[in-house]
Amino acid sequence: MTGAPDFSRLTFPQGFRAAAMAAGIKQSGNPDLSCVVSDHGCAWAFAGTRSTTAAACVTRNRELYAGGAPLRALMVNAGVANAATGQKGARDNLDMADALASVLAVGEQEVITASTGIIGHLLPMDRVLSGAEHLPEELGDAALPFAAAIMTTDTRPKLAQAVLSNGARIVGTAKGSGMIHPDMATMFAFAFTDAAVEQTALREAFPGIVARTFNAVTVDGDTSTNDMAAVLANGAAGETDLTEFLTALESVMRDLARQIAADGEGASRLLTVRVTGAASEAEALAAARTCCVSPLLKSAVHGADPNWGRVIMAVGRSGAQVDVEKLKVSVQGVPVFAAGPLNYDAAAVSQSMKTDEVVFDVDLGVGTAQGEAWGCDLSAEYVSINADYTT
Amino acid sequence: MTGAPDFSRLTFPQGFRAAAMAAGIKQSGNPDLSCVVSDHGCAWAFAGTRSTTAAACVTRNRELYAGGAPLRALMVNAGVANAATGQKGARDNLDMADALASVLAVGEQEVITASTGIIGHLLPMDRVLSGAEHLPEELGDAALPFAAAIMTTDTRPKLAQAVLSNGARIVGTAKGSGMIHPDMATMFAFAFTDAAVEQTALREAFPGIVARTFNAVTVDGDTSTNDMAAVLANGAAGETDLTEFLTALESVMRDLARQIAADGEGASRLLTVRVTGAASEAEALAAARTCCVSPLLKSAVHGADPNWGRVIMAVGRSGAQVDVEKLKVSVQGVPVFAAGPLNYDAAAVSQSMKTDEVVFDVDLGVGTAQGEAWGCDLSAEYVSINADYTT
CATH class of the missing domain: 3.60.70.12 (L-amino peptidase D-ALA esterase/amidase)
Structure with missing residues (x-):
């Protein structure tokens, strides 16, 4: 990278x-x-x-x-x-x-x-x-x-x-x-x-x-x-x-x-998720980590797909407080969700994700705490590396 | 299936x-x-x-x-x-x-x-x-x-x-x-x-x-x-x-x-993990679920690899109490770990995993509670299904 x-x-x-x-x-x-x-x-x-x-x-x-x-x-x-x-x-x-x-x-x-x-x-x-x-x-x-x-x-x-x-x-x-x-x-x-x-x-x-x-x-x-x-x-x-x-x-x-x-096995991109507007730093970090560990979001990053629905799902299951009426999501700096789906140039955003680092910004709309987590994309290559190990 | x-x-x-x-x-x-x-x-x-x-x-x-x-x-x-x-x-x-x-x-x-x-x-x-x-x-x-x-x-x-x-x-x-x-x-x-x-x-x-x-x-x-x-x-x-x-x-x-x-996307096998010897049913279920959700173990099941080290890791991170001196793991009914690696016919066990359902039995060696969880294998196909969605 x-x-x-x-x-x-x-x-x-x-x-x-x-x-x-x-x-x-x-x-x-x-x-x-x-x-x-x-x-x-x-x-x-x-x-x-x-x-x-x-x-x-x-x-x-x-x-x-x-x-x-x-x-x-x-x-x-x-x-x-x-x-x-x-x-x-x-x-x-x-x-x-x-x-x-x-x-x-x-x-x-x-x-x-x-x-x-x-x-x-x-x-x-x-x-x-x-x-x-x-x-x-x-x-x-x-x-x-x-x-x-x-x-x-x-x-x-x-x-x-x-x-x-x-x-x-x-x-x-x-x-x-x-x-x-x-x-x-x-x-x-x-x-x-x-x-x-x-x-x-x-x-x-x-x-x-x-x-x-x-x-x-x-x-x-x-x-x-x-x-x-x-x-x-x-x-x-x-x-x-x-x-x-x-x-x-x-x-x-x-x-x-x-x-x-x-340096993830089979990884081609660093995934960075920055969370703001959280009730506490612990909740911000939990929300960011849950996004980074989601196989669903990791697959989307591999495919350069600005799939904000997967971000909302991951944030929800993290346990962090969210105000859905104020929730905002951006991908590579482009707003894609703000209390509802936004119109954006999906092809251009997808193109901008075909790089070394993909950044999602998520505003939970609740408080002032923030946190950041890092992961990587999920590739078919990594499955074959790990399925074929040892025996 | x-x-x-x-x-x-x-x-x-x-x-x-x-x-x-x-x-x-x-x-x-x-x-x-x-x-x-x-x-x-x-x-x-x-x-x-x-x-x-x-x-x-x-x-x-x-x-x-x-x-x-x-x-x-x-x-x-x-x-x-x-x-x-x-x-x-x-x-x-x-x-x-x-x-x-x-x-x-x-x-x-x-x-x-x-x-x-x-x-x-x-x-x-x-x-x-x-x-x-x-x-x-x-x-x-x-x-x-x-x-x-x-x-x-x-x-x-x-x-x-x-x-x-x-x-x-x-x-x-x-x-x-x-x-x-x-x-x-x-x-x-x-x-x-x-x-x-x-x-x-x-x-x-x-x-x-x-x-x-x-x-x-x-x-x-x-x-x-x-x-x-x-x-x-x-x-x-x-x-x-x-x-x-x-x-x-x-x-x-x-x-x-x-x-x-x-019926998992891209799945070819049901993964069943049965945990016994747990301190409580909640801990048994947590240990079983953590095994079933681990991309690491799911990849091994896809590759028909009796990889018990991944079971020990997953059980450990689940938070369930474990007595390592009494911990036992079996794959498809064959004991592979009992307070240490056992000798077993890896090729035969791998062959027995190439079927519709792969079962791991784990004895935590602590108490008498038990629990069971189900997942499926992780395939390269599922990554491509989910990477190429929408855009």
Whole structure:
């Protein structure tokens, strides 16, 4: 889709280094084990999947999060999700963190983990542990090798950066192929910053930022067992204005969220739905997400069909309050519904939808809150990709 | 799919008559205006969509339901859903009921209505009103003409019958094409019986029956603006055992629910997910429905792929409690996961999935509650049907 900026020379913020290697977890032989290490203890915030079959890594990270102690490292493996693996999976996850902690000479509780890949299979612990031993030998400044090693079905690495006025930086990376993933468990978004941010303030703001960015990507409506988002702040660049920092963090997370949606399996278009006039931000986001996840609307976007009836249906089932007498819908900036069908040039609007991004604007006519969500079109190609997997 | 029983000679229960005609609402010229009339006042129960953009018919029926007075008739139009049409739509809906009530010489409040078709367009009231005037001339015993006149994108009428031990009957009909509907607003399920049933008992039992049948069909996860289910009991066949009646009503509604799922656009297989070992019936149904709506699992069923990882993911995101150490999954009766992957003949299981109905059994390992839901496979054909609609 749209040409991504060149991130081949992007480095992590001061005081962070990363490593990546092929440990033999992926059958492809591609890099699959990686870590990001900080020279200083990091203030951090975390959000994990709401799935009741959450993976071992999510469960352990959540416990460490409740503890609140500073972090020194994040360790990631791709290829095996270590989800639905019970007590053995929990022990393996702890052993994986412990192995890296030992080589780094930090505490096991200073290392969070993230696993992504096939659900229901155990990690090949011999490869993970021997990999962990050699991983620190690869530590360096470059961001791209880490971003590449966390991928599963992604077609490209996802990176984003913001530079603050005091010179501090935020570097974010994410993985997740915006549409259906064959068993792949699924989305990660990580941000690293050398700005000094007070942990309490960071944790207070993070859920809202995640709701408006990472959680506003609707993949296929399926919440994975391993979804997580985290931000690590090591303070190496000194004090930063909090409002400036949070705004920049949200823009990095938003950029990554859009990259995830745009990289959907079989997808040819990014679908953006902007909702205004809602009773609350939560209702605006629910309405926008329900539009983006609707197979009905996604099919219409694939066919470049300005099908506003499907928008009204999706908004209605989202549970958001709507005033039908004030409801308005636009497609690519062209009003198509305002308390009733409008006359518009359907052929011209359809033509304008044959591009990289299709935007629907919906005014619910109730209040002043707004929200935005991202998805992608639904193509016949994606069905065949996912129907023909494994057997 | 499976050969349906021959309903060409099916009649409505005693004291009910139906009429159907082509009033010119559908562009196709097919029958589109219909009614069922009872000689006696009916005890009735009703369930309507939870959509916040509910159609005028749903809103008015709900008000009549709260009133609790007996019903004499149900009037249905297909072609225009009269949803998202504001106050004008509400007036049109009332006028439609009033027109039939006048010809039948009953009260307007004794007639409920149901509209299905395109969202956001007004009813052609001249055709509806002149149709209503002539509709009673067509009244007769046959069930099939009514079942056909309420269809939109359905490929076949849907009917089911149960006969009780005292000779009373329950005849049910439904509409809704199990998968994505281009703007069509969407599912109806109606049951008519000459059994005498006390209205309070009927209304107490109906929500549970709807939850286990009509609401366990997951179409595409999209709740329409016009969905409704209703049962009318006129008592013409006299007193009936309540438990026998409710069991029979549930079997009729379940039969109709499966017919809706099987008639999905582009669908080649019925998908049935049976969940046991749940903490509550609500959680069992949520887990089963989430599996049936997952594009991921639906694609796997299309490809005859016994992909249990997708079942675990869907169950996890449903919010149902799961004990991963006791979780079990079977496909077509073959155990494939029990607290970990099992060895099984993948080629043989895949071969067994190439049939009219694919059944997944899932034991959550938590409690004793159970539930079942139905969907259909996701095919490339359905994407092209829905991508190429309208423009």
